[in-house]
Amino acid sequence: SAVISQKPSRDICQRGTSLTIQCQVDSQVTMMFWYRQQPGQSLTLIATANQGSEATYESGFVIDKFPISRPNLTFSTLTVSNMSPEDSSIYLCSVVLETYEQYFGPGTRLTVT
Amino acid sequence: GQNIDQPTEMTATEGAIVQINCTYQTSGFNGLFWYQQHAGEAPTFLSYNVLDGLEEKGRFSSFLSRSKGYSYLLLKELQMKDSASYLCAVLTTDSWGKFQFGAGTQVVVTP
Numbered sequence: 001s002a003v004i005s006q007k008p009s010r011d012i013c014q015r016g017t018s019l020t021i022q023c024q025v026d027s028q029v030t031m032m033f034w035y036r037q038q039p040g041q042s043l044t045l046i047a048t049a050n051q052g053s054e055a056t057y058e059s060g061f062v063i064d065k066f067p068i069s070r071p072n073l074t075f076s077t078l079t080v081s082n083m084s085p086e087d088s089s090i091y092l093c094s095v096v097l098e099t100y101e102q103y104f105g106p107g108t109r110l111t112v113t
Numbered sequence: 114g115q116n117i118d119q120p121t122e123m124t125a126t127e128g129a130i131v132q133i134n135c136t137y138q139t140s141g142f143n144g145l146f147w148y149q150q151h152a153g154e155a156p157t158f159l160s161y162n163v164l165d166g167l168e169e170k171g172r173f174s175s176f177l178s179r180s181k182g183y184s185y186l187l188l189k190e191l192q193m194k195d196s197a198s199y200l201c202a203v204l205t206t207d208s209w210g211k212f213q214f215g216a217g218t219q220v221v222v223t224p
Contacts, residue, residue, distance in 0.1 A: 031210035042200060042216040043156070048208065056208070092155055096210035100144060104155035 002027055002095050004105035012111045013083055020079045021108045023093035028073035031096040034066075036089045037107070043092070049076040083112045117215035119201050124221045125191055133186045133199050133218045141206025145184045147175050148200040150217065156200055160186065188220070196222045 003026040013019050023032070032049040047068055048056040055068035070076045080087050088111050094104045117137045125131040137145070144163040148156035160170050162177035162184060174187040188195055201215040 033210070043214045045211065045213075048211070096212075100146075100161065100204060100210075101158055102146070102148075102210075102212065103158070106155050 001101070002029060002097065002103040004093060004095065004103055006093060006105040006108050008108055009106065010109040010111075012113060014113055015084055017083055018079055018081045019083065019110060020077050021091055021093075023076045023078070023105055025074045025095055029095040029097065030073065032070065032076050033094045033096070034068060034076070034078045035092045035094060035104075037092060038089045046078070046091075049078075049093075080110065083110075085112045088112045117201055117203060117213060119199075119215045119218045121216070122219040122221065124223060126223055127191055127193060129191050131188045131191060131220060133188070133201075133220070135184045135186070135201035135215055137182050137184070137201070137203050137215075139203045139205055139213055142179065143204040143206055145175075145177055146202045146204060146212065147173075147184075147186045148202060150198045150200060152197075159199075161204075191222050193222050193224070196220060 005024045007022045034046040035043040037043050045058050046061045049068050049070040051070045051073055065081055067079045090107045090109050092104050092107045094102055096102045119135045144161050146161040147159040149159050150156040160175040162168055162175050165177055167176045172189045177184045198217040198219050200217045202212045205211050
């Protein structure tokens, strides 16, 4: 299994500012992902966080808006840049083990005013 | 296109059985996974199927038919704590570890 922590757990931010979310895993894991979940909806994959190279973004998500760092196999950050109210959501990081089991962090609840 | 469908909400009585269906059409298939998500919490892994048939894990069972693009999650002996959203997710072949999630089924257990 894997235990994941995220910081901050929640934040209220002003339009036009940026927020960086941190994700820490208790073991080295190759596959790490960032998701967004809007209230009452399912999870949407933002990107795959690749260690040592640029993240791989899904359709509709771009690096300028959601820059991601992955300096090692236990840590990643997601920045939500130039925020607007539409970015209000829960952001979750996850890891997938070689057994295909997927574990999620507790999420960061972001509100943009 | 890619599509994963599951009912929006189901209500059942404590002690009863509920079956949550999931149909999928995705670009490639490496397995179907079920997650439980309580309100305000992260999803937790419940069960998965790679091959056709039934997988049983205690009170929870999951079934898969790849030819029909169909799966179900069976929850037996329902308890109040089973009230949660249940997410169906397909592990695609797009790239390793990439999942596509359904919208989730909200299960409400009543006394």
